[in-house]
Amino acid sequence: MTDKLHIQTTINGEEVEFLAAPGQSLLAALRDDLGLTGSKEGCNNGNCGACNVILDGALVNACCVLAPEVNGKQLVTIEGVADGANLHPLQQAFLEHAALQCGICTPGFIVAAKALLEAEPNADEDRIRHWLAGNLCRCTGYDKIVRAVLDGADRMRAATAAS
Amino acid sequence: MQARAYAAPPTLDDALALLAEHGADARVLAGGTDLIIQVRENRRDVGVMVDVKAIRELTEFTFLADGSLRIGAATPCARIYGDSQVARRFPAIIDSASLIGGVQIQSRASLGGNLCNSSPAADSIPTLIALGAIAEIRSKRQEREVLVEAFCTGPGQNVLAADELLVALRIPAPAAHSGAAFQRFIPRNEMDISVTNAAANVTLSADGQTFTAARIAIGAVAPTPLLVPAAGAALVGQPVGEAAIEAAAAASRAAARPITDMRGSADQRRHLAGVLTARVLRTAIERARAS
Ligand SMILES: Cc1cc2nc3c(=O)[nH]c(=O)nc-3n(C[C@H](O)[C@H](O)[C@H](O)COP(=O)(O)OP(=O)(O)OC[C@H]3O[C@@H](n4cnc5c(N)ncnc54)[C@H](O)[C@@H]3O)c2cc1C
Ligand code: FES
Ligand code: FES
Numbered sequence: 001m002t003d004k005l006h007i008q009t010t011i012n013g014e015e016v017e018f019l020a021a022p023g024q025s026l027l028a029a030l031r032d033d034l035g036l037t038g039s040k041e042g043c044n045n046g047n048c049g050a051c052n053v054i055l056d057g058a059l060v061n062a063c064c065v066l067a068p069e070v071n072g073k074q075l076v077t078i079e080g081v082a083d084g085a086n087l088h089p090l091q092q093a094f095l096e097h098a099a100l101q102c103g104i105c106t107p108g109f110i111v112a113a114k115a116l117l118e119a120e121p122n123a124d125e126d127r128i129r130h131w132l133a134g135n136l137c138r139c140t141g142y143d144k145i146v147r148a149v150l151d152g153a154d155r156m157r158a159a160t161a162a163s
Numbered sequence: 164m165q166a167r168a169y170a171a172p173p174t175l176d177d178a179l180a181l182l183a184e185h186g187a188d189a190r191v192l193a194g195g196t197d198l199i200i201q202v203r204e205n206r207r208d209v210g211v212m213v214d215v216k217a218i219r220e221l222t223e224f225t226f227l228a229d230g231s232l233r234i235g236a237a238t239p240c241a242r243i244y245g246d247s248q249v250a251r252r253f254p255a256i257i258d259s260a261s262l263i264g265g266v267q268i269q270s271r272a273s274l275g276g277n278l279c280n281s282s283p284a285a286d287s288i289p290t291l292i293a294l295g296a297i298a299e300i301r302s303k304r305q306e307r308e309v310l311v312e313a314f315c316t317g318p319g320q321n322v323l324a325a326d327e328l329l330v331a332l333r334i335p336a337p338a339a340h341s342g343a344a345f346q347r348f349i350p351r352n353e354m355d356i357s358v359t360n361a362a363a364n365v366t367l368s369a370d371g372q373t374f375t376a377a378r379i380a381i382g383a384v385a386p387t388p389l390l391v392p393a394a395g396a397a398l399v400g401q402p403v404g405e406a407a408i409e410a411a412a413a414a415s416r417a418a419a420r421p422i423t424d425m426r427g428s429a430d431q432r433r434h435l436a437g438v439l440t441a442r443v444l445r446t447a448i449e450r451a452r453a454s
Contacts, residue, residue, distance in 0.1 A: 005169060022212060023165025023202065045200045049267060058241065058270035064196050065271070068169040069214060112267070134265020 009070045011036070012080025020067035027051045029067035030077060038078035038107050042136065049135030052108040052115075053077045059115040061134075078107035081114060089155035090114055090148070099148035101139035109135050113149045117156055125150060164208060171214040175301065178215055178328060183303040185211045187325040193221075193237040194271030196264065197280040220330055221275070224249070230336030232256075233299075236275025236329040241266065243274070253334060254450060255294060255343035255362060259287040262347060275329045281315040282356075284383035288315065289362035290345040292380035292390050296334045302327040312380070315387035338376065341366040342450025344443045347382075348435050357383045358427040361415065361439035363447040367403060371452045374398040379411060379444075381436045383426075384419035391418040394440060408444050412437035 004019040011034070020029050027044070030036040030053075042050030044063045051062040054076040081088045087095070090110050100106045109132065116123055116131045123131065128149050129142075137145060172178040182189050188210035192198055201207040215221045221237040224246070232253060234243065240260035243249055250257050256274075263272050263286050277287040278298065291311040298309045303326060311332070315321050323329065337343070347360035360383055366376040379394035394414035401407035421432035 021165060022167060022169035046196055046268060052267060059267050060270050061267045064199050066169060066195065066199060066212065131266055134267045
């Protein structure tokens with residue numbers, strides 16, 4: 001028998017409470033218990049990035065975090081990237097550049113790119129490619145993804161300049 | 164099987180009490196990038212996860228008065244390579260910390276976890292050995308220090324008893340006119356396990372022309388990362404140049420006791436031990452001359 005732990009955390013700006021098994025992964029808690037199925041399970045061993053979330057400002061693989069670890073922490077998941085019905089500039093760029101085929105990798109790439117561009121709005125192509133080395137895509141061949149992220153970065157800079 | 168319990172003790176004493184109470188049933192959780200996956204894949208059974216990331220001593224790094232660097236065992240790589248002072252004084256640490264996985268791994272993976280996981284191919288251990296790093300170990304029973312070169316005892320095995328915790332790694336202040344570097348060989352540019360890796364730490368005479376001290380370490384060529392004293396001895400007193408570098412590379416090839424596996428053959432690894440020794444030496448020399 002294992003006792004579940006009571007976890008309080010903030011997900012996409014909202015306070016959330018849930019019960020977690022001691023050894024449950026954050027990814028399993030998000031998908032199976034909290035109904036946040038946007039984060040994907042590609043490999044479940046830290047290699048693909050499909051489960052990327054931002055934990056207290058740091059990009060992590062949710063499959064390599066235990067759910068109890070997020071007690072008292074701030075989480076951003078793919079569900080928190082759009083502003084209501086308005087897509088985030090990166091999401092819009094992914095659509096327009098057709099930077100996805102099956103889409104399993106897409107939430108991870110978008111969360112990872114957002115984490116980079118919020119810290120380094122002027123990241124260049126080399127930096128973007130290096131940063132995204134922990135995200136795998138089996139479909140697109142990566143080039144369209146990199147184009148979309150570069151375009152998304154332009155749009156994010158334009159939005160900042162306009163505000 | 165999943166862990167039965169999880170605890171995040173707020174202090175070192177609380178963590179040591181948990182380890183003393185649960186012994187081999189407990190396991191320290193740092194970044195979890197090895198441990199969580201090993202448990203998931205049934206390669207390790209853990210009853211009680213003792214998350215040490217709430218403990219201040221384990222998650223900060225400080226420069227001591229004598230110029231040495233003390234890195235809390237659970238400090239994530241990204242925090243280490245993001246620090247300009249570490250980058251300037253200990254670039255070899257940055258070489259290693261920025262190669263362990265991608266950014267998602269580096270946000271969590273610690274040098275303490277890399278050392279305690281004790282993989283023969285771990286990318287921070289040769290660097291720590293070359294720099295003469297010391298492991299500060301605590302349990303409820305005692306406090307002790309072990310040189311990193313004596314820490315690993317076999318693949319996945321080390322000197323820690325079940326109730327012991329690695330608190331910090333202490334890296335001595337770099338000597339005047341010294342430089343260090345780490346490199347690995349992998350078949351792709353990012354995100355892979357070393358086929359072979361190597362680190363060098365050299366001290367030169369004030370005019371930069373003679374080796375006065377040298378430590379070479381190689382990894383993924385034996386059951387544990389290896390200090391190669393013969394490679395260091397081949398350099399000391401010699402003029403800085405390709406002849407001495409080749410002698411050190413030959414000593415690394417001779418010290419390597421590699422196996423053949425899916426990542427590389429024994430012959431390839433022995434060859435790489437020499438190639439990488441020469442490469443890290445050239446970078447270490449450059450850094451020493453620029454220091
Ligand atoms: C996708 C991926 C890529 C990777 N790439 C690399 C790579 O390129 N190079 C490389 O070397 N490694 C790599 N790794 C392995 C891993 O990320 C590193 O070994 C990392 O440094 C482990 O640190 P951690 O903090 O996550 O350790 P954890 O997983 O938390 O712990 C590892 C082990 O050490 C023990 N431990 C941890 N801290 C302590 C302590 N303070 N006291 C006592 N015991 C302790 C734990 O109980 C466990 O047995 C990779 C892993 C993944 C998933
Ligand atoms: S599912 Fe987490 S990294 Fe692949
Ligand atoms: S679109 Fe299918 S894996 Fe990337």
